[in-house]
Amino acid sequence: MMSDGAAEVEATVRSTLVDLLGIAPERAATFNENTPLFGALPELDSMAVATLLTELEDRLGITIDDDEVDVEMFETFGALVRFASGKALN
Numbered sequence: 001m002m003s004d005g006a007a008e009v010e011a012t013v014r015s016t017l018v019d020l021l022g023i024a025p026e027r028a029a030t031f032n033e034n035t036p037l038f039g040a041l042p043e044l045d046s047m048a049v050a051t052l053l054t055e056l057e058d059r060l061g062i063t064i065d066d067d068e069v070d071v072e073m074f075e076t077f078g079a080l081v082r083f084a085s086g087k088a089l090n
Contacts, residue, residue, distance in 0.1 A: 009060065009085045013077070016055050021048060033078030038071065049074060062087040 018028045021043035038044055044052070053064050064087065073083040 003089075005089045006081075006085050009088050010081045012059050013056065013081050013084050016052060016059060017044075020052055020055055031077040033076065033081075035077040036075065037077055037080060038074035044074070056084055060084060060088045 014028050014031060017023055017031075018025050021041065023041070023043060038049070049069075053069065056062065057064055062084070068083075073079050
């Protein structure tokens with residue numbers, strides 16, 4: 001069971017992907033823990049990753065240091081949500 005905060009972070013990550021990558025909201029609504037992102041979504045290229053991180057910082061009020069960023073955090077939707085939740089809820 002997700003806490004309200006975790007559900008809010010997940011919704012924010014989902015809406016950020018929709019807004020920045022132009023992914024249809026209906027498609028993003030199907031994303032789950034295991035949905036692959038980087039390498040599977042053509043919209044999510046290296047330039048989009050930088051923009052996505054900046055936007056998540058703004059929307060969640062977090063700071064993401066360069067040394068925290070690795071490819072694993074973009075492998076799946078769940079990994080990205082876990083990373084963002086870890087930053088936002090601590």
